[in-house]
């Protein structure tokens with residue numbers, strides 16, 4: 466079945482992009498990576514999303530996340546569209562964006578990665594790509610996937626927030642609660658014994674007992690930032 470599940474290794478595909486031909490694993494190197502797909506070039510919601518992604522490129526770079534977009538048009542179309550995206554951002558209408566866009570004209574990758582939206586079709590009746598977000602870790606395994614229909618633009622602040630959570634929880638024995646933002650308290654993973662948690666978080670661990678008695682929220686203060 467096409468598509469990617471959490472923990473799957475990123476396929477090591479070759480593709481033409483606005484920054485030349487790539488092999489995906491070489492492109493990722495030892496970094497984290499975000500691959501985000503778009504229904505079509507020159508469509509308004511996509512233009513706003515890529516504009517925002519371009520503005521946030523320094524934030525992704527600070528977090529060691531390589532960005533790459535995908536749309537089911539050609540490299541020349543992507544380059545022409547990039548001018549619109551830069552102009553939308555109030556910048557010079559040049560072809561360069563801070564990340565490559567994969568040309569998936571024949572929808573080969575979109576099919577392989579389970580990115581097509583059956584409800585949105587082009588004038589020839591062919592399905593468009595949905596707005597998929599795949600985040601890969603340095604081990605090239607899928608750490609997060611979010612799937613939006615073509616008609617709903619993404620929130621890139623939320624995507625940065627989840628990157629912060631993924632990176633924190635990859636390296637520390639913690640989980641992040643609802644609406645967590647970088648610098649907020651985090652929760653100790655339930656499998657970590659209380660005594661060990663206190664040792665790991667000498668600055669303070671607090672608990673909140675709940676009526677059932679069986680579930681205890683163990684939280685630790687952390688202050689981390691980029």
Ligand code: BEZ
Nearest residue numbers: 504508509510511615616
């Ligand atoms: C857009 O990017 O504006 C768009 C693309 C496909 C369906 C609806 C909106």
